[in-house]
Structure formats: structure tokens, C-alpha cells
Amino acid sequence: MKHDRILIIGAGGQIGAVLSEALREVHGTDNVIASDLRQLDGHSGPTEILDALDASALEAAVKKWRVNQIYHLAAILSATGEKDPMRAWDINMRSLFNVLETSRICNLKKVYFPSSIAVFGREAAHRNTPQYEVLIPETVYGISKVAGENWANYYYRRYGLDVRSMRYPGIIGYQSMPGGGTTDYAVDIYHYAVQQKPYECFLTQDTSLPMLYMPDAIRATLELMEAPANRLSVRTSYNLAGMSFTPAEIAASISKQVPGFRITYKPDFRQAIADSWPASIDDSAARNDWGWKPEFDLDAMTKDMLHHLALKYGLKEVV
Numbered sequence: 001m002k003h004d005r006i007l008i009i010g011a012g013g014q015i016g017a018v019l020s021e022a023l024r025e026v027h028g029t030d031n032v033i034a035s036d037l038r039q040l041d042g043h044s045g046p047t048e049i050l051d052a053l054d055a056s057a058l059e060a061a062v063k064k065w066r067v068n069q070i071y072h073l074a075a076i077l078s079a080t081g082e083k084d085p086m087r088a089w090d091i092n093m094r095s096l097f098n099v100l101e102t103s104r105i106c107n108l109k110k111v112y113f114p115s116s117i118a119v120f121g122r123e124a125a126h127r128n129t130p131q132y133e134v135l136i137p138e139t140v141y142g143i144s145k146v147a148g149e150n151w152a153n154y155y156y157r158r159y160g161l162d163v164r165s166m167r168y169p170g171i172i173g174y175q176s177m178p179g180g181g182t183t184d185y186a187v188d189i190y191h192y193a194v195q196q197k198p199y200e201c202f203l204t205q206d207t208s209l210p211m212l213y214m215p216d217a218i219r220a221t222l223e224l225m226e227a228p229a230n231r232l233s234v235r236t237s238y239n240l241a242g243m244s245f246t247p248a249e250i251a252a253s254i255s256k257q258v259p260g261f262r263i264t265y266k267p268d269f270r271q272a273i274a275d276s277w278p279a280s281i282d283d284s285a286a287r288n289d290w291g292w293k294p295e296f297d298l299d300a301m302t303k304d305m306l307h308h309l310a311l312k313y314g315l316k317e318v319v
């Protein structure tokens with residue numbers, strides 16, 4: 001039986017570090033090649049230094065490893081992107097074009113490209129934001145994701161390239177640190193809490209955002225990529241939801257496990273980004289088409305995060 005051979009681009013990031021090992025469990029350690037700009041340590045399988053802006057290096061890596069699928073995770077996220085919009089646009093778009101073109105030329109079987117809730121802006125319905133909604137994002141990151149979704153759809157319709165995508169909410173996990181997004185506070189806060197430190201939040205206490213726990217995000221990704229192609233009605237990017245909460249609500253959830261946990265609020269430039277994003281997402285297309293269903297709610301996530309972070313910091317269990 002011919003196995004799939006997968007190249008992950010941006011495997012050193014928050015999601016890539018976890019997704020690499022999950023894909024290795026499914027496809028075999030040696031069949032998943034984890035790549036990033038820098039040398040990756042601690043991986044159980046093959047790794048490669050690869051700049052996704054270098055099209056010929058990308059094609060060479062695909063041929064060298066006899067790859068038939070690419071998971072393209074490399075991107076500049078929302079908050080970092082606003083510090084240098086032209087650089088964010090260049091990296092996000094040029095890397096995607098290289099991935100799509102290489103995949104077309106090399107006749108790859110499937111491509112994965114994550115989008116984001118950042119595709120939505122203030123004109124979109126704020127609650128239960130529908131799958132097909134007006135897309136007027138206010139960050140360069142969001143603009144690049146809207147454009148990316150449409151290019152994914154174009155390569156599918158024009159060339160038959162099986163590109164699949166979902167709009168992740170803010171992803172929260174204990175295994176890796178976030179890479180410059182507006183939802184990063186929801187990871188940072190647990191690191192402070194477990195060390196019994198007070199946390200200063202860069203969003204206001206009542207800013208509700210869609211979020212998803214890492215195990216659910218990884219499972220969603222694997223499920224979408226394994227779904228039969230004829231079940232997929234969305235070829236731009238699927239809305240995906242897990243839970244929605246505010247900084248005050250996550251702090252309250254933490255306080256149940258860490259009595260006396262303290263949070264203060266000092267909104268910065270990321271507040272305007274968060275204000276332009278939905279508070280909750282309608283993911284019924286993902287549920288209907290490929291059976292998506294999240295498992296973790298806020299309290300279950302808090303318990304699991306604190307448990308794992310306590311082990312990570314070598315602390316006595318907090319829960």
C-alpha cells in the first residue's frame with residue numbers, strides 16, 4: 001500500500017508543533033516531514049529547513065521527500081502583521097502562491113491551508129456569524145486570509161487541486177506558545193495562573209471571542225483532511241467553532257482551580273482587532289458536511305491546561 005507523504009510548512013509554530021506529531025501517529029513517523037525557517041528540535045520524525053518564499057527550494061523538498069500532501073501553516077498572524085503590513089502581505093501571499101503552484105505542478109493529492117475568524121470584520125453579524133457572510137477584514141492578516149481562501153477555491157475549481165481549509169478561532173494549547181495573534185492572551189493567562197502570578201490582559205474584560213482547545217483543533221484538521229471529497233460543499237474555508245468566552249470568563253474559570261488568581265486589564269492596539277472580530281461562529285456547514293463536533297468547553301479546557309502546565313513547570317498539581 002502506498003502511504004501518504006506529508007510536508008508541513010511552519011511546523012515550528014504553535015499549531016505545527018502539535019499537528020506534526022498527530023499526523024505522524026496517523027501516517028507513520030517517517031512519512032511526515034516537518035519544516036520551518038529554522039532547525040526544528042524535539043521532533044520524532046524527519047525535519048527540513050525550508051523558506052516557503054523560496055519556490056525552487058519548496059519544489060526540491062517536495063521531490064526529495066516524494067511528498068503528496070502539503071500542510072501550509074506558515075503565516076504572520078494578526079497582531080504581528082499590523083506592525084509591518086507589507087511584510088505580512090508578502091509572506092502570507094507569496095508563500096501560499098508557492099504552495100499552490102508547486103502542488104499543481106507536482107500533481108499533489110491534497111493541500112491544507114488554515115484560514116481564520118480574522119476574515120470577518122465589523123460589517124459581519126457579530127454573533128453566530130454565518131458561513132457565507134460579508135468579508136471586510138480590518139487587518140492585513142485578515143485580508144490575506146480572505147484572498148487565500150479565494151485562491152484555494154480558484155485552484156480547486158480551475159485545476160482540480162484538492163485544497164481544504166477551515167477558519168480556526170483562537171487556538172489554545174499547553175504544548176507550544178502562540179505566535180503573535182490577538183487571541184494569544186488566552187494561552188498566556190494559563191502560564192501566569194499556574195505559576196500563581198497575576199495576569200495583565202491586553203483586552204477588556206468583556207471582549208468575547210471564538211476559541212478552540214488544541215486537541216479539538218487537531219482533530220478537526222485531521223477529520224477535514226480525511227473526509228470524502230464529495231462531502232465537502234465549501235471550497236473557500238469552513239467556519240469552525242468550539243467555545244466563546246471573555247477574559248473575565250476565562251479568569252473566573254481559572255479561579256475555580258486557582259483560588260485567588262488575579263487579573264487586571266490594560267487594552268492595547270489588539271483591542272481594535274478583537275472588536276472587529278465575531279463573538280461567536282455558526283459552524284453548521286462543518287457539522288453537516290463532515291461531522292464536526294467540539295469536545296471541550298471552557299472549564300474542561302481550563303482543567304486540562306492547568307494540569308499539563310503544572311507538569312511542564314515541574315509544579316505541584318494545581319488541580
Ligand code: NAD
Pocket residue numbers: 009010011012013014015016035036037038050051052053072073074075076077091095114115116117167168169170171172177178179180181183
Ligand atoms: P505561528 O506563528 O505559531 O507559527 C508559524 C510558523 O511559520 C513559525 O514557526 C514560523 O517560523 C514559520 N514561518 C514564518 N515564515 C515562514 C516562511 N517564509 N517559511 C517557512 N516557515 C515560515 O502560527 P500558528 O499559530 O501555528 O498558526 C498556523 C496557521 O494557522 C497560520 O496560517 C495561522 O494563520 C493559522 N491560524 C492560527 C490560529 C491560532 O490561534 N494559532 C488561529 C487561526 C488561524
Ligand code: AKB
Pocket residue numbers: 077078079115116117118141168169170171180181182183184
Ligand atoms: C490571531 O489572533 O491572529 C490568531 C487568529 C484567530 O487567527 N489566533
